[in-house]
Amino acid sequence: MDRNPMFCYQCEQTAGGKGCTKMGVCGKTPEIANLQDLLLHQAKGISCYCVDLIEKGETIEKEIVSFVENSLFTTLTNVNFDAEVHVEMLKKSQQIKKDLRNRVSGDKSYPDQATYNLSDTKEEMLEDSIKAGIMYDKDLNEDVRSLRQTIIFGLKGVSAYAHQARALKYEDDQVDNFYFRALEAVTNGNLSVEELIQMTMRTGDMSVAVMKLLDDANTTKYMHPTPHKVNVNIQKGPFIIVSGHDLRDLEMLLEQTEGKGINIYTHGEMLPSHGYPELNKYSHLVGNYGGAWQDQQKEFDGIPGCMLMTTNCLMRPRETYKDRIFTTSVVGWDGVEYIPADKDGYKDFSKIIDKALELGGFQSSEKPKEILVGFGHNATLSHASEIISAVKSGDLRHFFLIGGCDGARPGRNYYTDLAKMVPKDCIILTLACGKYRFNKLQFGEVAGLPRLLDVGQCNDAYSAVRIATALADAFDTDVNGLPLSIVLSWYEQKAVADLLALLSLGVKGIFLGPSLPAFISPNVLQYLVDTFNLRPISTPEEDLKTCLQQSV
Structure with missing residues (x-):
């Protein structure tokens, strides 16, 4: 005790x-x-x-x-x-x-x-x-x-x-x-x-700086994300599910499993990995398994394969899969196999590879179902002229950034309901695992573009800022003058860093939920409200009405 x-x-x-x-x-x-x-x-x-x-x-x-x-x-x-x-x-x-x-x-x-x-x-x-x-x-x-x-x-x-x-x-x-x-x-x-x-x-300034640093690292090493369809159903054969955020760990595992008959699935925040050309070139990166982090216990329960946790998002492993979940980097749980790095950062994944082969994997494949990822700032801004023309013509009315950390607390259906209510002449940008609340829904297109654009991981809030800044320049305004509404869900401390980053850039009118942080005192909250017009979410109907009142 x-x-x-x-x-x-x-x-x-x-x-x-x-x-x-x-x-x-x-x-x-x-x-x-x-x-x-x-x-x-x-x-x-x-x-x-x-x-x-x-x-x-x-x-x-x-x-x-x-x-x-x-x-x-x-x-x-x-x-x-x-x-x-x-x-x-x-x-x-x-x-x-x-x-x-x-x-x-x-x-x-x-x-x-x-x-x-x-x-x-x-x-x-x-x-x-x-x-x-x-x-x-x-x-x-x-x-x-x-x-x-x-x-x-x-x-x-x-x-x-x-x-x-x-x-x-x-x-x-x-x-x-x-x-x-x-x-x-x-x-x-x-x-x-x-x-x-x-x-x-x-x-917040440092959060912006570090997100730029990570964007430079990822896009230099793995090239800029491009639109890519990802299968979200399973395929026959041995497999390893990779969760967390670390692209280098995924790359090393892909290298070491190539030609061994093992399928690699992303999970949670690793979904955007499929957009990077230097990762999706591996044919055995076959798809994405499951949803956001909070569902992992039931999703991993008894499945005939292995899971690798590369960063945060680990939950208490059930006994039904504790012998087949592995951790690395700073991640750990007592009694769970840990894969260390050598002095040069190299990791030997042979233990998880051997275990995956031993387990045998899924016995049959499901009919493929695909979703679209890969709309980082480079890919999205390649369509800047079409976006600007559509806004000026009135064909594209508003942008909604709906994303952030997902969680299990009741009330998070707000984000699903809001996304469904967004009018068909609007685009939804999304990032982080909050996207799983609605990323398998069909939103169609507007102005020749998908209405749902997956910008990436939580750190790709930087991509969203790059997109917003470029559009603001095109319309000779600032980010706050755009027909753009930001509706964030938060769970852990990376979301805190993302919020501080946006505030340090002077972004105002952000909606935050599903609840306000317990560590924010009433006076500090009032400062944020007065200075940045930070707003707690209310109902999807009321917040949507407020958002659509904005215009260029």
Whole structure:
């Protein structure tokens, strides 16, 4: 029995809309939650020393950057549930902090996050973790707490995108240094609410920068996505389902399974992979299996194949498939086979390949059913002249960006209903796994284009911005002057990073749901409403009416 209670409110489905205190809705135990709190405590301490060294002109080693990045990513929702992994990371964090402490000089006073020394055993670490808890300082101003946590959750989203880019050898020193500056800022008791708001918006700037970085990495390595039909029904034969977000992991698996008679299916946020020419050239990338992350337990239940989880979106594996689900990167669950990378980033997938062959796969094929993906900014803007002409002629009335994280909480049918209600002279852009609420429906065409354009993964909010900016330039206005409405669903911290990115770009009038974040205090929410006209969703009918009142 865990001795310490937990407190976590970083995801949309947090208990009672207030915070998980006994067990995470995601499956996170109090033990894992408290170890994660302590790991973040350590990352903040590391950052305090790093900021001092940066100010003195020193360069922080990329190994330290990667560790802090992985610490943030590991604590993101539905990533890692393995206590021993957290303990090993905590031990490494103390060694890094000790080395940095020896590099700084002077008599400067540092906060507890920096001066704290990690205890020797897991039991002692758990006792120490109490002071690392979000609600430990009962007297902390609620707006300060709210903004600090918004920054941290935004950083977690940034870390996920930066981690993917780093796997492709793309890095951004500005983003790397920002980890330290932002984590140091949330330990600084002298910062005002106004200064923390500035840091929150700066987190949005970094989210834009890192999404651009990842877009550059993906489109350079795998070429720009192009429209591509994807079969969403199964085919006969052995198979591996790849879930998460990491394109490099998918590529390595495709390389290692080529010619072995194994079908590869994408799952969840990996669906947009089919749009990349350097990935869809593999004939054994046969389709997409299932829907969004929250359905994986029933979708994976007892099927005769293997699953590979490459980033977040892992749920508690059922015993019926625990022996055939594998994790890699920062993902982990106690008792689940983990596939490591060597020093060059290469991963040997022979264990999952052998298991897939042993299981034999599906015994028959279903009749193919196809959906269309691949409308990133390059593909969509290749039709810019037709889009502009259609808008000017009145054939194309409005654009709706409907997307974001999906989840299991009641109320998410709103997004399905809204998409169905969008008039036939409008285009729907979609991204992230929220698209599964409606991406198998038939929407037809308008002005010679599909009415539903799949822009990509959650990080491809950058693509949507590129599309919107280009159209705004064509109409000599800004994004807020376009006939464009943005309706977002959120679940975890990458969605927080995406929202902060849009706000930092000055985008106004965003609809957000299905509920507002528990970590946003009333005063901070009022600031967002007053400054950015941020709106909670209401009903599809009312919100659609509001959206269609906009015009160029």
